[in-house]
Amino acid sequence: MKCIVVSTCNLNQWALDFEGNRDRIKESIRIAKERNSSLRTGPELEVPGYGCLDHHLELDVIRHSWEMLASILLDEACHGILLDIGMPVLHRGTRYNARIICKDGKILLIRPKLYLAQEGNVAETRFKYREMRYFTPWNRPAYCEEYELRELPEACLKLQGSKSCLIGDGIIEASDCTIGAETCEELFTPYSPHNSLSLAGCEIITNSSGSHHELRKLDTRIALIQEATRKCGGIYLYANQQGCDGDRLYYDGCAMIIVNGTIRAQGSQFSLKSVEVISATVSLEEVWAYRTSPSRGLQAITAPKYERVKLEFKLSKSEHEFNSDIVPDSAQSLRTHTPEEEIAMGPACWLADYLFRSKAAGFFIPLSGGLDSASTATIVYSMCTIIMRELEEGNETVKANVLRLWSAYHPQGSLPTTAKELCSVILHTSFLGMAKQSSQETRSRAQRLADAIGCYHLSVDIDNIFAAQKDLLTQATGFTPAFRSDGGQPAENLALQNIQARSRMVSSYYFAQLLPTVRKRSGGGSLLVLGSGNVDECLRGYLTKYDCSSADLNPIGSISKVDLKSFLRYATTALDLPILSEFLEATPTAELEPITVRHKPLCNFIESQILTLPFQTRMISDEADMGMTYAELSEFGKLRKEAKLGKFGMFMRLSHLWRDKLSIREIADKVKRFNHYYAINRHKMTTMTPAYHAEAYSPDDNRFDLRPFLYPPFYESWSFKKIDEAVARIEEAEKKK
Structure with missing residues (x-):
């Protein structure tokens, strides 16, 4: 043969x-x-x-x-x-x-x-x-x-x-x-x-x-x-x-x-x-x-x-040719991973390569107690488990990189024995809270997740930074802004929320630069700041520009909220992190207003377009505030990018796909709402953190999704008029049935 x-x-x-x-x-x-x-x-x-x-x-x-x-x-x-x-x-x-x-x-x-x-x-x-x-x-x-x-x-x-x-x-x-x-x-x-x-x-x-x-x-x-x-x-x-x-x-x-x-x-x-x-x-x-x-x-x-x-x-x-011991290899089955395993491994290996090749001292994550930052931290922990597995298999390249990171805090030549030990020298996290805004639940969740994965964690309040920034306007103009719960207008409320969000970004970089020095790391060094904005929130602009979505790298920036929830559910058992079930059960809240009256921040609006919203109860969910589910956001993203549909085409496609669960007018409203917020928040994507590419509908401005960032008002557009016309015709036809 x-x-x-x-x-x-x-x-x-x-x-x-x-x-x-x-x-x-x-x-x-x-x-x-x-x-x-x-x-x-x-x-x-x-x-x-x-x-x-x-x-x-x-x-x-x-x-x-x-x-x-x-x-x-x-x-x-x-x-x-x-x-x-x-x-x-x-x-x-x-x-x-x-x-x-x-x-x-x-x-x-x-x-x-x-x-x-x-x-x-x-x-x-x-x-x-x-x-x-x-x-x-x-x-x-x-x-x-x-x-x-x-x-x-x-x-x-x-x-x-x-x-x-x-x-x-x-x-x-x-x-x-x-x-x-x-x-x-x-x-x-x-x-x-x-x-x-x-x-x-x-x-x-x-x-x-x-x-x-x-x-x-x-x-x-x-x-x-x-x-x-x-x-x-x-x-x-x-x-x-x-x-x-x-x-x-x-x-x-x-x-x-x-x-x-x-x-x-x-x-x-x-x-x-x-x-x-x-x-x-x-x-x-x-x-x-x-x-x-x-x-x-x-x-x-x-x-x-x-x-x-x-x-x-x-x-x-x-x-x-005549050696009976030389035989062709037999056919084998294709080996593939589940999407949850892909999230656990792909971004983790990407981060490991970046960490090893950049020679950084580790990572820093502002850990909010919410699902997104928990996902980022879990991916880093997954990275540590992969690294430990490679060490056990004798990977010399990985060993050399681990020695660089580990020996900065431990005796030369020693190595970690568990992923948790390795995580203690690589990952640094901090809960950056406010005394009046932050709940004990989120503070506790962040601390217990940090304990579970073994990272270096701090719990810090940024009230003094917030007060100093707030007073700056008063010193300059004599005007004192107030939260809505204290009688302030929407513009004041939004500005005060954004001070907190952006202060967290500045504080994150401050900690990232000096924590290795604080920990007496041999040779000093600085940390790479990791962001935690998911693809759906980026797509809709449901974030504050230059808040903690601004970072050095974002391992989840091209992953949907639906997939992140599935990943955390998987990691609960696969990585032995039962604490993650609490993140899945918790109601998302940004905690940017006094604890007496709480609603999601107005970060989904651009600062120049403040809309008056009614008071909402504390702990309102992201989906209720956006007026659409994360699954619907993913659907919009795929229709916009992969199916190449405009606003009217998107409506016509969804009038068939969603006809069994929504009325034609509700479908039209959701299509308009999505495209309106996409347009007014598109400018945010021009400055977004480089994100691991995981989805074809990623709105990453770098080269995956080249679009303008100054749009005409879509509520006055021809496409929306055509949607209204189609809704009227469909409703008229349904009446005649």
Whole structure:
């Protein structure tokens, strides 16, 4: 039986970390060779890191990528195996996102990406990739031409045996099989290269990807990868980055080896490993047998004629052919995580990468006693459990980072033994309360959660800061603002609430900068401030600008309230934190007014548009105050972003989806209310904290959701008039039934 051992990998690359990226590539090659692999493929743009963004426009990135490639080509430890390495190239003045196919120091083919990710794809759910900002698509299937290897040093040219190689959509014809390549986005295009490559006789197809995590999306991506060979047959190697490479995205790995639509090996989706190589023994004869149908043969006759690069190298080992111990790996089931597990692991690994790579002293969270900040703290605790698991498995990179954090407070060389111990040196929290506003319930919940996870916690009142800021206006103008409960007007009430909210942000940064010094941390250092605004509140603007939603990072900024509740329910048992059940049962309240009369702050209005609201009782819920549930907010977000519906289209869609639970007029009112508050609060998103990207409908202003932030009044808009007209017509039709 003609068997081949092949390898692919997840690499935790870091944008512009050229030497670190090179070393991780070399380590993956070493592991692949150790397993007797004949072929190794790696992630897209693995040499500079996929997430270089506008740095890809710099010639230095291409220059340094060639320098790193030369180091790999000249390293004899990387010889004896066929390599597929991702990096940018410049050809005749045009930048390409390319694969370098090489063996024994010789470049066989430069395979540029045919089709670029510009508007996203099925698996990435409309995420705004901008590859055409940096690269040009090759866009010429089955076409090749000469590439002058001017960037290679003389030592590499000696190995090359010439000063040029082929660039283009070609294939490698080894002595016993044929290998083709496609890159990430190309898999998701309607007419993917793997179709033509299969018909051209390629038994092996590699796919090097830079795919990021979104909740509930992995199975969609995997289904497309499996379908690539279920229909065409073949051996498919999928590689991906894994981790935070310097941006909001978490690349979620899941390297795979698939044969004829069945999974033979699968890597982890979430991990702190720098290098994870998966290997499988696969059979060429399985592929040949799978492709014997006459209909495939008829199409193969007219398949595109590819330029074939001859390679005198057998991927199958002769000594394995009659060895009964060498058998193909059997098919296995797909391993996926629940959404709750994804939240527990994805943002946690993203935070760990950020903490390790930034060399920060830890994290600070203003812990309010509410569900959102509890979710952020729980994610950090989940991060600590993942780190401890990696320590137990012997992860040396993680160990070095833990030693840096732990040794700042403990004897050199010692290590924590539990996640709770580790959390005590990483996470710092504070309840920033007011003597008259803050309830004992929220203060107690914050303290008991901090005790449960082991973090360093303070309970502080900010009354003096509030009083000083309030008196500033009185000193300047003679006017003394008052809460509504004391006879103040809505504008006064809102201003006094916002003083508290914004004072908490300033206080958080003050504590974050000095708590390591207070704790006598060796070397001092400062903490990264974590925010806790969820995606639904960001979408509606249900927050105070420059309050504790302003931070260094926000691990939950792209996660819905509904999902956060499910996550905390899961973490209650999975992380053994029964205290979280109290957060789930508590009524949300911001506690920004005197305790005698309490309602949600007017932070959902812009300061220039104060609306008179009736007094409300204490402990009013967020959903009652917003006039819509969090589940409805999620629905609005998906219709606006994913379904690409405007205000009228949103109403018409919901008139069918919600007809059994709401009247047509109630649906119209909710649509108007959502769009009104979205418009008047859109400006808040321009300054929001960088958030972990987890949902396709994220309103993150960075690049996921590019919109104006000055809108005309929607209640006077043509769309709202059309909604009113439709409501009248629908109600009239219902009367006639």
